[in-house]
Amino acid sequence: MTPSQRTAIRLGAIRFCIASLIVYATVAFGEGWLYATLGRAGAYALWTILFILLGSVALAPLAPSVSRTRFATIFTLAFLGYAIGWIVAYFVLRGSVGEWVGSFAGCLLIAVVFASAFGRLSSTPQLFVYLFAANSVGYFLGSILNSLFGGPVGMLSWGIAHGVFFGAGLGAVLGEIEDVKKEDVEM
Known part of the structure; x- marks a missing residue:
């Protein structure tokens, strides 16, 4: 692992954690109101939009080879794929099976979009492994913490x-695709 990859993983974890915490805060403090106001589909759409907006802002500096607008477009397509894969699997299969299949499908779709957009299709399996491992650890550890604390x-x-974990995985993907240097990333 190169220093630029370590930097991308660390910064991806920190920056995406902030985005994730904001989105999860809307669940923690507004889930009932959002379901009552927007319905379940509307609430999930809002959370997806928030992840797209905040995630693209958080992670764009880790993709210096493309403009922020281009990165936002790539991230939007990737995260929409992730959200659709996750939500369909979860609502069709339910429970932990739906969550695992959702993580698999969603991460595969992100990997394909990033690999295609950056001309690295041969890296798709490696990018998928980074994403699936990191996303699954973060999601299921978080689920345990949620059950523990309530x-x-x-x-x-x-x-x-x-x-933290999904951000590290996204950082690993961008670190594999890009040459991320700490001094090039605005904190």
Whole structure:
């Protein structure tokens, strides 16, 4: 692993954790209101939009070879694929099977979009492994923390765990694709 890859993983974890914590805070403190106001589909759409907006802002500096607008487009397509794969699997299969299949499908779709967009199709399996491992650890560790603590503290803990690990996976992907140097990334 190169220094630039380590930097991308570390910065991806930190930056995406902040984005994730904001999204999970809306769940922790507003889930009931959002379901009542927007319905379940509307709430999930809002959370997806928040992840896309905040995630693209957080991670764009880790992709210096493309403009922020281009990165936002790539990330939007990738995260929409992730969200669709995850949500369909979860609502069709339910429970932990749906969560595992959702993580698999969603991460595969992100890997394909990033690999295609950056001209690295041969790296798709490697990018998928980074994403699937990191996302799954973060999501399921977060689920355990949520069950352990409950309430808003549990949900916020879930957001931190998911954000750190998924962000590290996204950072690993961008570190593999890009040459990320610490001094080039605005904190």
